[in-house]
Amino acid sequence: MNVDISGVTRRFGRNLAVAGVDLETGPGVFGLLGPNGAGKTTLLRMMATVITPSAGTLRLLGRDPGSYGPRREIRCRLGYLPQNIGYYPGFTVAEFVEYFALLKEMPPARIPAAVAAAVERVDLGGKARAKLRTLSGGMLRRAGIAQAIVNDPELLLLDEPTAGLDPEQRVAFRALLRGLGERATVVVSTHLVEDVGAACTEVALMDAGKIVFHGTPAELTARGEGARAAGDAPLERGYGAVLAEARS
């Protein structure tokens, strides 16, 4: 298992953001669904080794991120796109991606080709020399995805990756996700259930810091059949039904 989470809890002062989550997943695209404040981003930040759990155990890529050496090894094999991507407006797209390739300690000789490939994969080849300050929100998101995949990660964590992307880019991005999921574990946190339906092999639904559903998109769809949950698409109805059940 590339992600092995057991009883993980995370508190911020008196607020319980993640409450005893258990999760196991291997290669493939894993969708993390849930309403605002469900704890998705906090869980992703813990998986990105940015913050540590208050309780519970976390093993990523077979290593314990609580120790210095293993944490470094995890980070070398990790790709992360935060919900709010911070960027340096004076950098060009290629420089931004190169900067993170260097921070991820990729072999310097491989960086130019990896940067070019990552930028091409998010369809920003024509904007590689453009300063980040000149890009639209969607393009910035794609630049963020490029820095996340530049090191060909074994564990890719994407927090709201399709926010701001146009429909054409979202379709292309889902294809990219499927390709990445063939070799790596891709965890995608999103509000958009259609992304989950189109790209994910597994899905978990979080509410109030807990995982209230874990299964395949088809299983989530099935939970909505016959239920009176709101939603235009079958997956949305499944999402609504599970949430309603969890809150009842």
Place this chain on the structure above:
Amino acid sequence: MTPAVISLGPGRAPARRMASLAATGRLLRLELKRNVVPYVLPLLAAVFYFDTFRTADGFPPVWTVRASVIGDHMLFEFCAFAGGMAAWAGSRERRRKALDLVASTPRAVWARLSVTLAGTLGWLLLAFLAGVAAIYIPTALQATWGGPPLWPVFAGAAGVIVVTIIGFACGVFFPGRFTAPLVAIGLLVLYQAGFREALGVTASPGTDALLSPASAVPAVDAGVYHHVAPDVPITQVMFMGGIAVALLGVLALAAALRQRAPARDRISWRGWPARGDNWLLRTVAVVLVAAGVAASSTAYSLAGTAKLTATGWEIPALHDAARDRPVPFVPDCRSAPGGFQVCVHPAFSGYLGDVAAALDPVAAEIAGLPGAAVRAEQVASVGTWPHGYGPSHTAGNPPVLEYSGEEVGDLFGVFWGIPAGAGPDWRAGFQQGLLDPFLSEPPHSAAAARTGPAPLGAAQQAVEDALMAAAGSPPPLRIGQHGHSGGPSQAQITAAASRFASLPASARHAWLAAHLAALRAGTITAAQIP
């Protein structure tokens, strides 16, 4: 799957180190390329030109004097820019909300911040050295003696480094868009406080002000007759270097503690001495802090032992007595047709013509008379410091007019960039320096000689004015010598001077030869002057 990361196998350690170095080099290239400093360089260059460069250009081309602008002016400008820019760079990750993104990468916080700091510092040091070159290159072309002093450059560079690290640390610990301007203002105030201490404006009882690279403009011939002892600059470099090293240690320690904290944007002191994560970094950081504090404390203690000597400040523990010997030189001299010889130190060769042109006409008026100087010779002014620069005086037999470069600097305003329009005034002042000791009673002791000639009486003033008028100079400005109670009025003195000046040169010379003793003794009145 083959991960695109550097192998961590123990057998590949040298290759890993080389790769890490190459990666650091590329990161540094990116930081240099996209640093914020180049954007403000034009503004810094403009401030440098209008303040530092023009001030230096107004000074005589004497290395020590020109180099003094590095501490007095250049650092003042650089500390605000360097501190502000470094604070801006240091706060970048949090200001741009990139902390999560960079925190998920394996490169250590301190390593990442070090590269950002190095990029900023690299630009600022480059700008500083370019500024030094802009001062030193014209000086090298104009100076007639000596070579570039390096200690002011070292002390200045240490100043730039320490304010950069202070600014960077402020940016890291207190990130925000107002951090940079606040740091810039704070450093300006700090520098100004140090400068006021250095000038002795504040009533500080200690010698702490010596630790500030700011200082008063030195004597015009400092470093010409005597070596300038590097004791104080060494202490300054040690003090500022210590602060810089300690702050680097604090930055590294904070980075290590942040990595141990449950939330990475906070610092955790819990269990910080324990072995485990980053224990080597924490140890190095603690050693850096200790070494920095020790260096700064030592420098502070050394500054407390400083003694003021005739040639400047000395710190006994650092002082090299071999450097106290006078610097040998061969004076640059010129003789007038009348035989009067004018000599300057070779560092002032460029002014020999000015000095000779000022003195030769009045020297010709008194040539051959008893007590008239046969030569004018520049002597050290720094030897008289800090007791003040006495006026020029005549000494020896045959009499020699001794004047200091500092005195000439005061009298000859051209040394300090006063425009040529002020020429007659400084000419008159210098001629007065030759005539005052000639017309007044000879000093009866060495101490009296140091304090200069006694104030001239009315008749002596009239003769001096007449001789100077004959040489084409206006009457000199005399402070506290006009309006002798019960004596002749200024109008009577002026009338006597006009009468005497209208005489032929030979008649003036003959009258002086006959009445010089009585004139000096004050037994001749202004009305008795022909």
